[in-house]
Amino acid sequence: MTSSTRTPRILVVGAGPSGLVMALSLVRNGCPVRLIDKEPTSRLGQRGAGIMPRSLELFGILGVGDEILRRAIPPPQAVLYKMPEGVKVDREFEMWPAIEATPQRPFPNVVMMGQDHLEQILRTELKRLGCATEWGTTLLSFEQLEGGDCVRVQLSRPDGDGEVTESATFDYLVGTDGARGVVRKSLGLTFLGETTNAHNLVVGDVMVHGLDSKCWHMWGEVGAAWLSLRPTEVPFMFSFLLSGSEIDHPHIVEHPEALASIFVEYTGRRKDLVFGEVVWLSQYRPSIRMVDKFGVGRVFVAGDSAHVHSITGGQVRQDSFNLGWKLALVQRGIAPESLLQTYTEERTPVVAAMLNQITALLKDTWAEKNDDPPPRRGGGASAWKYNGGLLQLGVNCRWSSVVVDEQSDDEDFLDDFDFEEEEEQSPEAFLDRPLSAGDRAPDAPGLLVLKRRALDKNAKNLDARTISLFRTFLASHHTVLIFSNEANRYTPVIHLLAAHADAVQSVIVVRGQGTVPSSALALADCVLEDRGGHAYGTYALRDGCDIVVVRPDGLVGAIVRSRDGLKRYFRGIFKRQPT
Secondary structure, eight states: OOTTTSOOOEEEEOOSHHHHHHHHHHHHTTOOEEEEESSSSOOOSOSSOEEOHHHHHHHHHTTOHHHHHHHOBOOOEEEEEOTTTOOSEEEEEESSOOOOOBTTBSOOSOEEOOHHHHHHHHHHHHHHTTOOEEETOEEEEEEEOTTOSSEEEEEEEEETTEEEEEEEEESEEEEOSOTTOHHHHHHTOOEEEEEOSTTOEEEEEEEEESSOTTEEEEEEOTTSSEEEEEEOSSTTEEEEEEEOTTOOHHHHHHOGGGHHHHHHHHTTSOSSOEEEEEEEEEEEOOEEEEESOSEETTEEEOGGGTEEOOTTOOOTTHHHHHHHHHHHHHHTTSSOGGGGHHHHHHHHHHHHHHHHHHHHHHHHHTOSOOSSOOOOTTSSSOTTOOOHHHHTTTOOOTTOTTOEEOSOOOTTOOSSOOHHHHHTSOHHHHHTSOOOTTSBOOOOOOEEEEEEOOSSTTOSOTTOSEEOGGGGOOTTSEEEEEEOSOHHHHHHHHHHHGGGTTTEEEEEEEETTOOOOHHHHHHOSEEEEETTSHHHHHHOOOTTOOEEEEOTTSBEEEEESSHHHHHHHHHTTOSSOOO
8 A cells, every 4th residue: 555545644744855854764664644834835945955975875775866966066166266356266175075985985975956956856756655745734733642642733724715724633743844843842842052143144046147167156254254156056056155244134135136236246346247036045043953852752853843053064864864764663563662762862962962063163164263274275174174973974873772783892982973083083084993783884886686676666776787785775674684605694584584574674695706505595585795895894794793784774773693683683673573
Protein backbone atom coordinates (compact mmCIF):
# COMPACT_ATOMS: atom_id res chain seq x y z
CA MET A 1 0.00 0.00 0.00
CA THR A 2 1.46 3.35 -1.00
CA SER A 3 1.56 6.47 1.08
CA SER A 4 -1.00 8.08 -1.21
CA THR A 5 -3.68 5.52 -0.28
CA ARG A 6 -3.12 5.22 3.48
CA THR A 7 -4.24 7.72 6.11
CA PRO A 8 -1.24 9.73 7.35
CA ARG A 9 -0.53 9.22 11.05
CA ILE A 10 2.35 11.70 11.27
CA LEU A 11 1.96 15.46 10.77
CA VAL A 12 4.97 17.51 9.68
CA VAL A 13 4.46 21.26 10.13
CA GLY A 14 6.67 23.37 7.87
CA ALA A 15 7.77 22.50 4.32
CA GLY A 16 11.25 24.00 4.31
CA PRO A 17 14.35 21.80 3.86
CA SER A 18 14.09 20.18 7.30
CA GLY A 19 10.40 19.40 6.90
CA LEU A 20 10.87 18.02 3.41
CA VAL A 21 13.77 15.82 4.51
CA MET A 22 11.70 14.60 7.45
CA ALA A 23 8.75 13.78 5.21
CA LEU A 24 10.94 12.05 2.62
CA SER A 25 12.67 9.97 5.28
CA LEU A 26 9.31 8.84 6.65
CA VAL A 27 7.81 8.10 3.25
CA ARG A 28 10.89 6.09 2.29
CA ASN A 29 10.19 4.01 5.40
CA GLY A 30 6.62 3.31 4.35
CA CYS A 31 5.02 5.86 6.69
CA PRO A 32 2.44 8.13 5.05
CA VAL A 33 2.88 11.75 6.05
CA ARG A 34 0.77 14.87 6.01
CA LEU A 35 3.00 17.85 5.22
CA ILE A 36 1.59 21.36 5.73
CA ASP A 37 2.90 24.90 5.45
CA LYS A 38 1.19 28.16 6.35
CA GLU A 39 2.63 29.99 3.32
CA PRO A 40 0.40 30.11 0.23
CA THR A 41 3.20 28.87 -2.02
CA SER A 42 6.86 27.91 -2.01
CA ARG A 43 9.47 30.51 -1.07
CA LEU A 44 11.92 32.15 -3.45
CA GLY A 45 15.54 32.79 -2.64
CA GLN A 46 18.99 31.30 -2.24
CA ARG A 47 18.79 31.71 1.56
CA GLY A 48 20.98 29.01 3.15
CA ALA A 49 22.62 27.88 -0.08
CA GLY A 50 25.56 25.88 1.28
CA ILE A 51 25.09 22.11 1.23
CA MET A 52 27.65 20.37 3.44
CA PRO A 53 29.45 17.15 2.43
CA ARG A 54 27.67 15.03 5.02
CA SER A 55 24.29 16.28 3.78
CA LEU A 56 25.29 15.27 0.24
CA GLU A 57 26.00 11.74 1.44
CA LEU A 58 22.65 11.51 3.19
CA PHE A 59 20.75 13.01 0.27
CA GLY A 60 22.19 10.09 -1.70
CA ILE A 61 20.63 7.63 0.75
CA LEU A 62 17.29 9.42 0.30
CA GLY A 63 17.56 9.07 -3.48
CA VAL A 64 18.01 12.73 -4.46
CA GLY A 65 21.79 13.09 -4.26
CA ASP A 66 22.49 12.69 -7.97
CA GLU A 67 20.02 15.42 -8.96
CA ILE A 68 21.41 17.81 -6.35
CA LEU A 69 24.98 17.25 -7.55
CA ARG A 70 23.87 17.72 -11.16
CA ARG A 71 22.36 21.14 -10.46
CA ALA A 72 24.60 22.53 -7.72
CA ILE A 73 27.75 24.58 -8.32
CA PRO A 74 31.06 24.74 -6.41
CA PRO A 75 31.84 27.77 -4.24
CA PRO A 76 33.58 30.30 -6.49
CA GLN A 77 36.88 32.00 -5.78
CA ALA A 78 36.41 35.22 -3.83
CA VAL A 79 37.83 38.55 -4.96
CA LEU A 80 38.06 41.70 -2.84
CA TYR A 81 38.29 44.97 -4.76
CA LYS A 82 40.33 48.04 -3.94
CA MET A 83 38.28 51.04 -2.97
CA PRO A 84 37.18 53.69 -3.71
CA GLU A 85 37.22 52.77 -7.42
CA GLY A 86 36.10 49.19 -6.83
CA VAL A 87 37.65 47.87 -10.05
CA LYS A 88 41.16 46.57 -9.32
CA VAL A 89 41.48 43.35 -7.35
CA ASP A 90 43.05 43.75 -3.92
CA ARG A 91 43.00 40.09 -2.84
CA GLU A 92 41.91 36.71 -4.13
CA PHE A 93 41.12 33.84 -1.77
CA GLU A 94 39.04 30.71 -1.35
CA MET A 95 36.05 30.76 0.95
CA TRP A 96 36.03 26.96 1.00
CA PRO A 97 39.32 25.58 -0.36
CA ALA A 98 38.71 22.44 -2.40
CA ILE A 99 39.60 19.13 -0.75
CA GLU A 100 40.55 16.13 -2.85
CA ALA A 101 38.06 13.28 -2.88
CA THR A 102 39.13 9.90 -1.50
CA PRO A 103 37.58 6.41 -1.72
CA GLN A 104 36.04 6.75 1.74
CA ARG A 105 35.04 10.40 1.24
CA PRO A 106 33.62 10.94 -2.28
CA PHE A 107 32.00 14.31 -1.51
CA PRO A 108 34.54 16.31 0.52
CA ASN A 109 33.47 19.79 -0.54
CA VAL A 110 30.63 22.22 0.02
CA VAL A 111 28.38 22.82 -2.98
CA MET A 112 26.04 25.75 -3.53
CA MET A 113 22.38 25.55 -4.47
CA GLY A 114 19.54 27.92 -3.74
CA GLN A 115 17.24 26.73 -1.00
CA ASP A 116 14.28 27.18 -3.34
CA HIS A 117 15.84 24.79 -5.86
CA LEU A 118 16.75 22.25 -3.16
CA GLU A 119 13.18 22.35 -1.90
CA GLN A 120 11.89 21.86 -5.44
CA ILE A 121 13.98 18.69 -5.85
CA LEU A 122 12.74 17.30 -2.54
CA ARG A 123 9.11 18.18 -3.32
CA THR A 124 9.34 16.50 -6.71
CA GLU A 125 10.61 13.28 -5.16
CA LEU A 126 7.95 13.40 -2.45
CA LYS A 127 5.22 13.95 -5.01
CA ARG A 128 6.49 10.98 -7.01
CA LEU A 129 6.11 8.90 -3.86
CA GLY A 130 2.58 10.15 -3.19
CA CYS A 131 3.10 13.00 -0.72
CA ALA A 132 2.21 16.58 -1.68
CA THR A 133 2.64 19.75 0.36
CA GLU A 134 -0.58 21.37 1.59
CA TRP A 135 0.09 25.09 1.12
CA GLY A 136 -1.81 27.72 3.06
CA THR A 137 -2.56 25.29 5.88
CA THR A 138 -1.82 26.64 9.36
CA LEU A 139 -1.41 24.79 12.64
CA LEU A 140 -3.56 26.76 15.06
CA SER A 141 -3.00 24.63 18.16
CA PHE A 142 -2.35 21.10 19.37
CA GLU A 143 -2.72 19.11 22.56
CA GLN A 144 -1.42 15.82 23.87
CA LEU A 145 -4.10 14.12 25.90
CA GLU A 146 -2.87 12.91 29.27
CA GLY A 147 -2.29 9.20 29.05
CA GLY A 148 -3.29 9.27 25.40
CA ASP A 149 -1.54 7.85 22.39
CA CYS A 150 -2.20 10.67 19.94
CA VAL A 151 -1.87 14.38 19.26
CA ARG A 152 -5.04 16.38 18.57
CA VAL A 153 -4.53 19.38 16.27
CA GLN A 154 -6.57 22.31 15.03
CA LEU A 155 -5.77 23.39 11.48
CA SER A 156 -6.90 26.23 9.25
CA ARG A 157 -6.83 25.56 5.51
CA PRO A 158 -8.12 27.16 2.30
CA ASP A 159 -11.66 26.35 1.22
CA GLY A 160 -12.77 28.11 -1.92
CA ASP A 161 -12.61 31.85 -1.31
CA GLY A 162 -12.37 31.40 2.45
CA GLU A 163 -10.90 29.15 5.09
CA VAL A 164 -12.15 26.22 7.10
CA THR A 165 -11.05 24.96 10.51
CA GLU A 166 -10.24 21.27 10.75
CA SER A 167 -9.76 19.03 13.77
CA ALA A 168 -7.57 15.96 13.32
CA THR A 169 -5.56 13.46 15.33
CA PHE A 170 -2.12 12.03 14.60
CA ASP A 171 0.21 9.57 16.25
CA TYR A 172 3.07 12.08 16.15
CA LEU A 173 3.72 15.71 15.24
CA VAL A 174 7.05 17.13 14.05
CA GLY A 175 7.56 20.88 14.04
CA THR A 176 9.88 22.16 11.32
CA ASP A 177 8.15 25.53 11.19
CA GLY A 178 11.17 27.69 12.02
CA ALA A 179 12.43 29.73 14.95
CA ARG A 180 9.19 31.69 15.18
CA GLY A 181 6.97 28.67 14.67
CA VAL A 182 4.07 27.64 16.84
CA VAL A 183 5.29 24.13 17.71
CA ARG A 184 8.33 25.04 19.83
CA LYS A 185 6.49 27.89 21.54
CA SER A 186 3.48 25.72 22.34
CA LEU A 187 5.72 23.02 23.81
CA GLY A 188 7.28 25.65 26.08
CA LEU A 189 10.82 24.64 25.15
CA THR A 190 13.57 26.96 26.34
CA PHE A 191 15.37 28.64 23.42
CA LEU A 192 18.81 29.26 24.91
CA GLY A 193 21.29 31.62 23.28
CA GLU A 194 21.63 35.16 22.03
CA THR A 195 20.47 37.49 19.28
CA THR A 196 22.79 40.29 18.27
CA ASN A 197 22.03 43.64 16.69
CA ALA A 198 25.70 44.30 15.98
CA HIS A 199 25.85 42.57 12.62
CA ASN A 200 22.60 43.40 10.85
CA LEU A 201 22.57 42.48 7.19
CA VAL A 202 20.29 42.84 4.24
CA VAL A 203 20.35 39.59 2.28
CA GLY A 204 18.73 38.61 -0.97
CA ASP A 205 19.10 37.86 -4.67
CA VAL A 206 19.54 40.38 -7.47
CA MET A 207 20.03 40.22 -11.23
CA VAL A 208 23.37 41.75 -12.27
CA HIS A 209 24.91 42.21 -15.71
CA GLY A 210 28.60 42.94 -16.21
CA LEU A 211 30.02 40.75 -13.41
CA ASP A 212 32.12 37.63 -13.90
CA SER A 213 29.92 34.70 -12.85
CA LYS A 214 32.96 32.62 -11.91
CA CYS A 215 33.94 34.83 -8.96
CA TRP A 216 32.49 35.79 -5.59
CA HIS A 217 32.77 39.59 -5.57
CA MET A 218 33.30 41.75 -2.47
CA TRP A 219 33.69 45.45 -1.80
CA GLY A 220 34.42 47.21 1.48
CA GLU A 221 35.24 45.73 4.86
CA VAL A 222 33.39 42.98 6.69
CA GLY A 223 31.89 44.43 9.84
CA ALA A 224 31.63 47.90 8.30
CA ALA A 225 30.34 49.05 4.89
CA TRP A 226 30.45 45.83 2.90
CA LEU A 227 28.81 44.25 -0.15
CA SER A 228 29.13 40.64 -1.22
CA LEU A 229 27.78 39.35 -4.55
CA ARG A 230 27.99 35.57 -5.02
CA PRO A 231 27.06 34.00 -8.37
CA THR A 232 24.35 31.36 -8.26
CA GLU A 233 23.25 28.45 -10.42
CA VAL A 234 20.83 30.87 -12.14
CA PRO A 235 22.45 32.90 -14.97
CA PHE A 236 23.02 36.57 -14.03
CA MET A 237 21.50 36.11 -10.57
CA PHE A 238 23.75 36.91 -7.59
CA SER A 239 23.10 36.34 -3.91
CA PHE A 240 24.01 39.45 -1.94
CA LEU A 241 24.99 40.35 1.62
CA LEU A 242 24.91 44.05 2.49
CA SER A 243 26.04 45.70 5.72
CA GLY A 244 26.73 49.24 6.85
CA SER A 245 25.95 51.55 9.75
CA GLU A 246 24.27 54.06 7.44
CA ILE A 247 21.86 51.55 5.96
CA ASP A 248 18.22 51.72 6.98
CA HIS A 249 17.52 48.00 6.94
CA PRO A 250 13.73 48.06 7.48
CA HIS A 251 13.33 50.77 4.81
CA ILE A 252 15.25 48.75 2.23
CA VAL A 253 13.23 45.63 2.92
CA GLU A 254 10.03 47.63 2.39
CA HIS A 255 11.43 49.50 -0.64
CA PRO A 256 13.74 47.19 -2.63
CA GLU A 257 14.02 49.78 -5.40
CA ALA A 258 16.32 51.71 -3.06
CA LEU A 259 18.95 48.98 -3.38
CA ALA A 260 20.10 49.94 -6.86
CA SER A 261 21.65 53.24 -5.77
CA ILE A 262 23.27 51.57 -2.74
CA PHE A 263 24.80 48.87 -4.93
CA VAL A 264 26.19 51.54 -7.25
CA GLU A 265 27.69 53.44 -4.31
CA TYR A 266 29.18 50.37 -2.63
CA THR A 267 30.83 49.13 -5.85
CA GLY A 268 32.64 52.42 -6.47
CA ARG A 269 30.17 53.82 -9.01
CA ARG A 270 31.36 51.44 -11.69
CA LYS A 271 29.85 52.13 -15.10
CA ASP A 272 30.13 48.51 -16.30
CA LEU A 273 27.65 47.03 -13.83
CA VAL A 274 23.90 46.99 -14.37
CA PHE A 275 21.71 46.07 -11.40
CA GLY A 276 18.30 44.70 -12.29
CA GLU A 277 15.42 42.99 -10.55
CA VAL A 278 15.64 42.22 -6.85
CA VAL A 279 14.29 38.68 -6.80
CA TRP A 280 14.11 38.33 -3.03
CA LEU A 281 15.41 40.15 0.04
CA SER A 282 15.16 40.13 3.81
CA GLN A 283 16.71 41.66 6.88
CA TYR A 284 19.03 39.25 8.67
CA ARG A 285 20.02 39.52 12.31
CA PRO A 286 22.34 36.77 13.62
CA SER A 287 20.74 34.63 16.29
CA ILE A 288 22.46 31.67 17.91
CA ARG A 289 20.00 29.62 19.96
CA MET A 290 18.96 26.04 20.70
CA VAL A 291 16.26 24.22 22.61
CA ASP A 292 16.92 22.48 25.91
CA LYS A 293 15.35 19.29 24.53
CA PHE A 294 14.16 18.23 21.09
CA GLY A 295 10.70 16.98 21.97
CA VAL A 296 8.01 16.41 24.55
CA GLY A 297 5.90 13.26 24.44
CA ARG A 298 4.70 12.72 20.89
CA VAL A 299 5.73 16.13 19.57
CA PHE A 300 9.23 16.92 18.28
CA VAL A 301 11.08 19.88 16.79
CA ALA A 302 13.81 19.84 14.14
CA GLY A 303 15.86 22.27 12.08
CA ASP A 304 15.36 25.97 12.78
CA SER A 305 12.56 25.07 15.18
CA ALA A 306 15.22 23.45 17.38
CA HIS A 307 18.26 25.64 16.78
CA VAL A 308 19.25 28.71 14.79
CA HIS A 309 22.65 30.08 13.97
CA SER A 310 24.54 32.40 11.69
CA ILE A 311 24.13 32.59 7.94
CA THR A 312 27.46 30.74 7.67
CA GLY A 313 25.96 27.61 9.20
CA GLY A 314 23.94 25.27 6.97
CA GLN A 315 23.65 22.36 9.43
CA VAL A 316 19.94 22.06 10.20
CA ARG A 317 18.97 19.03 8.08
CA GLN A 318 20.87 16.58 10.29
CA ASP A 319 18.03 16.61 12.84
CA SER A 320 15.59 15.20 10.30
CA PHE A 321 17.99 12.47 9.22
CA ASN A 322 18.42 11.41 12.86
CA LEU A 323 14.75 11.46 13.86
CA GLY A 324 13.15 10.23 10.64
CA TRP A 325 14.13 6.56 10.70
CA LYS A 326 13.54 6.24 14.45
CA LEU A 327 10.07 7.76 14.24
CA ALA A 328 9.23 5.48 11.31
CA LEU A 329 10.23 2.32 13.17
CA VAL A 330 8.22 3.34 16.23
CA GLN A 331 5.16 4.36 14.21
CA ARG A 332 5.28 1.02 12.34
CA GLY A 333 5.29 -0.79 15.68
CA ILE A 334 8.75 -2.28 15.12
CA ALA A 335 10.68 -0.21 17.67
CA PRO A 336 9.85 0.79 21.25
CA GLU A 337 9.03 4.42 22.01
CA SER A 338 12.20 4.61 24.11
CA LEU A 339 14.15 4.79 20.84
CA LEU A 340 12.77 8.31 20.31
CA GLN A 341 14.53 9.49 23.47
CA THR A 342 17.87 9.02 21.71
CA TYR A 343 16.99 11.87 19.33
CA THR A 344 17.65 14.46 22.04
CA GLU A 345 20.49 12.35 23.47
CA GLU A 346 22.37 12.19 20.17
CA ARG A 347 21.68 15.64 18.74
CA THR A 348 22.07 17.92 21.78
CA PRO A 349 25.87 17.59 22.25
CA VAL A 350 26.53 17.99 18.52
CA VAL A 351 24.31 21.05 18.11
CA ALA A 352 25.67 22.70 21.28
CA ALA A 353 29.27 22.27 20.13
CA MET A 354 28.40 23.43 16.62
CA LEU A 355 26.73 26.61 17.86
CA ASN A 356 29.72 27.43 20.06
CA GLN A 357 32.05 27.27 17.11
CA ILE A 358 29.70 29.11 14.75
CA THR A 359 29.40 31.89 17.33
CA ALA A 360 33.18 32.25 17.39
CA LEU A 361 33.28 32.05 13.61
CA LEU A 362 30.71 34.83 13.31
CA LYS A 363 32.63 37.08 15.68
CA ASP A 364 35.86 36.50 13.76
CA THR A 365 34.20 37.16 10.43
CA TRP A 366 32.52 40.39 11.50
CA ALA A 367 35.29 41.66 13.75
CA GLU A 368 35.73 45.41 13.40
CA LYS A 369 39.48 45.05 13.02
CA ASN A 370 41.44 42.02 11.94
CA ASP A 371 45.21 42.09 11.66
CA ASP A 372 45.18 38.90 9.60
CA PRO A 373 43.85 39.53 6.07
CA PRO A 374 41.86 36.85 4.27
CA PRO A 375 44.28 34.22 2.95
CA ARG A 376 45.40 34.61 -0.61
CA ARG A 377 44.63 32.09 -3.30
CA GLY A 378 46.60 28.92 -2.82
CA GLY A 379 47.18 29.62 0.85
CA GLY A 380 45.53 26.37 1.85
CA ALA A 381 43.26 27.92 4.48
CA SER A 382 39.68 29.07 4.38
CA ALA A 383 38.63 32.64 4.95
CA TRP A 384 35.79 31.37 7.12
CA LYS A 385 37.86 28.50 8.60
CA TYR A 386 35.45 25.75 7.60
CA ASN A 387 36.92 22.50 8.78
CA GLY A 388 36.04 18.89 9.38
CA GLY A 389 33.60 19.79 12.12
CA LEU A 390 31.40 22.17 10.16
CA LEU A 391 31.69 19.99 7.06
CA GLN A 392 29.93 17.40 9.27
CA LEU A 393 32.11 14.47 8.21
CA GLY A 394 33.39 14.04 11.76
CA VAL A 395 30.02 14.31 13.49
CA ASN A 396 29.39 11.17 15.53
CA CYS A 397 27.32 9.82 18.41
CA ARG A 398 29.82 7.48 20.06
CA TRP A 399 28.26 8.28 23.44
CA SER A 400 24.78 7.13 22.40
CA SER A 401 23.07 4.56 24.59
CA VAL A 402 22.05 2.52 21.53
CA VAL A 403 25.44 2.06 19.83
CA VAL A 404 27.49 -1.07 20.50
CA ASP A 405 31.23 -1.50 19.91
CA GLU A 406 33.05 -4.73 20.79
CA GLN A 407 36.43 -3.36 19.74
CA SER A 408 38.75 -2.40 22.56
CA ASP A 409 38.81 1.34 23.25
CA ASP A 410 41.59 3.11 21.39
CA GLU A 411 43.48 5.77 23.35
CA ASP A 412 42.16 8.35 20.88
CA PHE A 413 38.59 7.16 21.39
CA LEU A 414 36.17 10.09 21.68
CA ASP A 415 33.12 9.93 23.88
CA ASP A 416 31.80 13.13 22.40
CA PHE A 417 32.28 15.36 19.38
CA ASP A 418 34.48 18.38 19.90
CA PHE A 419 34.19 21.00 17.17
CA GLU A 420 37.09 22.93 18.68
CA GLU A 421 39.33 19.90 18.33
CA GLU A 422 38.36 19.56 14.69
CA GLU A 423 39.18 23.25 14.21
CA GLU A 424 42.80 22.54 15.04
CA GLN A 425 43.16 19.67 12.60
CA SER A 426 42.75 19.08 8.90
CA PRO A 427 39.67 17.22 7.69
CA GLU A 428 41.91 14.23 6.99
CA ALA A 429 43.02 14.00 10.63
CA PHE A 430 39.76 12.75 12.11
CA LEU A 431 38.92 10.59 9.08
CA ASP A 432 42.12 8.61 9.65
CA ARG A 433 41.08 7.65 13.16
CA PRO A 434 40.04 4.01 13.69
CA LEU A 435 36.38 3.46 12.93
CA SER A 436 34.15 3.19 15.99
CA ALA A 437 30.44 2.65 16.55
CA GLY A 438 28.66 5.99 16.32
CA ASP A 439 30.89 7.28 13.53
CA ARG A 440 29.87 8.15 10.00
CA ALA A 441 30.00 4.99 7.87
CA PRO A 442 32.66 5.58 5.18
CA ASP A 443 32.27 4.78 1.50
CA ALA A 444 34.19 2.22 -0.55
CA PRO A 445 34.05 2.26 -4.38
CA GLY A 446 34.69 -0.39 -7.03
CA LEU A 447 32.72 -3.22 -5.44
CA LEU A 448 31.80 -5.99 -7.89
CA VAL A 449 28.13 -6.92 -7.54
CA LEU A 450 27.71 -10.68 -7.27
CA LYS A 451 24.12 -10.41 -6.03
CA ARG A 452 21.79 -7.55 -5.20
CA ARG A 453 18.18 -7.92 -4.15
CA ALA A 454 15.85 -4.97 -4.81
CA LEU A 455 14.60 -4.28 -1.27
CA ASP A 456 13.76 -0.70 -2.24
CA LYS A 457 11.80 -0.55 -5.49
CA ASN A 458 12.75 3.10 -5.82
CA ALA A 459 16.50 2.38 -5.63
CA LYS A 460 18.54 3.33 -8.67
CA ASN A 461 21.31 1.51 -10.58
CA LEU A 462 20.04 -1.91 -9.51
CA ASP A 463 21.59 -3.47 -12.61
CA ALA A 464 25.03 -1.91 -12.10
CA ARG A 465 27.95 -4.34 -12.23
CA THR A 466 30.07 -2.32 -9.83
CA ILE A 467 28.88 0.03 -7.11
CA SER A 468 30.11 1.92 -4.09
CA LEU A 469 29.15 0.98 -0.56
CA PHE A 470 27.09 4.17 -0.26
CA ARG A 471 24.84 2.87 -3.06
CA THR A 472 23.86 -0.10 -0.90
CA PHE A 473 22.74 1.94 2.13
CA LEU A 474 18.97 2.38 2.43
CA ALA A 475 16.89 4.98 4.25
CA SER A 476 14.38 2.22 5.04
CA HIS A 477 16.69 -0.51 6.37
CA HIS A 478 19.59 -1.11 8.68
CA THR A 479 22.47 -2.49 6.62
CA VAL A 480 24.48 -5.28 8.22
CA LEU A 481 27.90 -5.53 6.56
CA ILE A 482 29.60 -8.89 7.05
CA PHE A 483 33.28 -8.79 6.15
CA SER A 484 33.98 -12.47 5.60
CA ASN A 485 34.39 -15.17 2.96
CA GLU A 486 33.63 -17.89 5.50
CA ALA A 487 30.20 -19.49 5.52
CA ASN A 488 30.45 -20.33 9.21
CA ARG A 489 30.74 -16.59 9.95
CA TYR A 490 27.93 -15.13 7.88
CA THR A 491 25.39 -17.98 7.93
CA PRO A 492 24.35 -17.69 11.61
CA VAL A 493 24.31 -13.90 11.33
CA ILE A 494 21.96 -13.91 8.34
CA HIS A 495 19.67 -16.44 10.01
CA LEU A 496 19.50 -14.11 13.03
CA LEU A 497 18.52 -11.17 10.84
CA ALA A 498 15.63 -13.04 9.22
CA ALA A 499 13.34 -11.99 12.06
CA HIS A 500 13.53 -8.40 10.82
CA ALA A 501 13.76 -8.84 7.07
CA ASP A 502 11.43 -5.86 6.61
CA ALA A 503 13.85 -3.52 8.38
CA VAL A 504 17.33 -5.04 7.96
CA GLN A 505 19.33 -6.01 4.89
CA SER A 506 22.37 -8.30 4.91
CA VAL A 507 25.41 -7.43 2.79
CA ILE A 508 28.35 -9.83 2.58
CA VAL A 509 31.61 -8.16 1.55
CA VAL A 510 34.16 -10.73 0.39
CA ARG A 511 37.82 -10.11 -0.31
CA GLY A 512 38.87 -9.69 -3.92
CA GLN A 513 39.73 -12.85 -5.90
CA GLY A 514 38.49 -15.00 -3.03
CA THR A 515 36.20 -17.98 -3.27
CA VAL A 516 32.54 -17.09 -2.85
CA PRO A 517 30.52 -19.96 -1.38
CA SER A 518 27.20 -20.62 -3.08
CA SER A 519 25.49 -20.24 0.30
CA ALA A 520 26.43 -16.57 0.34
CA LEU A 521 24.58 -15.96 -2.90
CA ALA A 522 21.59 -17.90 -1.62
CA LEU A 523 21.30 -16.31 1.83
CA ALA A 524 22.37 -12.67 1.65
CA ASP A 525 20.44 -9.75 0.22
CA CYS A 526 23.61 -8.44 -1.37
CA VAL A 527 27.06 -9.93 -2.04
CA LEU A 528 29.93 -7.65 -3.03
CA GLU A 529 33.50 -8.48 -3.99
CA ASP A 530 36.04 -5.94 -2.73
CA ARG A 531 38.44 -6.20 -5.66
CA GLY A 532 40.12 -2.87 -4.95
CA GLY A 533 40.48 -3.55 -1.24
CA HIS A 534 38.85 -0.22 -0.36
CA ALA A 535 36.14 -1.66 1.91
CA TYR A 536 38.44 -3.85 3.98
CA GLY A 537 41.11 -1.15 4.06
CA THR A 538 38.79 1.67 5.10
CA TYR A 539 36.77 -0.18 7.71
CA ALA A 540 39.89 -1.89 9.14
CA LEU A 541 38.01 -3.62 11.94
CA ARG A 542 39.89 -4.61 15.10
CA ASP A 543 39.85 -7.26 17.81
CA GLY A 544 38.21 -9.98 15.73
CA CYS A 545 35.19 -7.89 14.77
CA ASP A 546 33.91 -8.44 11.24
CA ILE A 547 30.29 -7.21 11.42
CA VAL A 548 29.23 -3.56 11.00
CA VAL A 549 25.66 -2.34 11.37
CA VAL A 550 24.96 0.86 9.42
CA ARG A 551 21.85 2.75 10.52
CA PRO A 552 19.40 4.29 8.03
CA ASP A 553 20.97 7.71 8.78
CA GLY A 554 24.39 6.49 7.62
CA LEU A 555 25.98 6.23 11.07
CA VAL A 556 27.60 3.06 12.39
CA GLY A 557 25.24 1.57 14.96
CA ALA A 558 27.40 -1.37 15.93
CA ILE A 559 30.76 -3.06 15.35
CA VAL A 560 30.66 -6.60 16.69
CA ARG A 561 32.19 -10.05 16.35
CA SER A 562 29.25 -12.30 17.16
CA ARG A 563 25.52 -12.96 17.16
CA ASP A 564 25.48 -11.90 20.80
CA GLY A 565 26.84 -8.48 19.83
CA LEU A 566 24.13 -8.12 17.19
CA LYS A 567 21.46 -9.13 19.67
CA ARG A 568 22.76 -6.54 22.10
CA TYR A 569 22.49 -3.80 19.47
CA PHE A 570 19.05 -4.73 18.18
CA ARG A 571 17.78 -5.03 21.75
CA GLY A 572 17.89 -1.23 21.82
CA ILE A 573 16.24 -0.85 18.40
CA PHE A 574 13.50 -3.45 17.97
CA LYS A 575 10.60 -4.60 20.14
CA ARG A 576 10.77 -8.21 18.97
CA GLN A 577 14.20 -9.67 19.55
CA PRO A 578 15.91 -12.02 17.08
CA THR A 579 16.80 -15.46 18.40
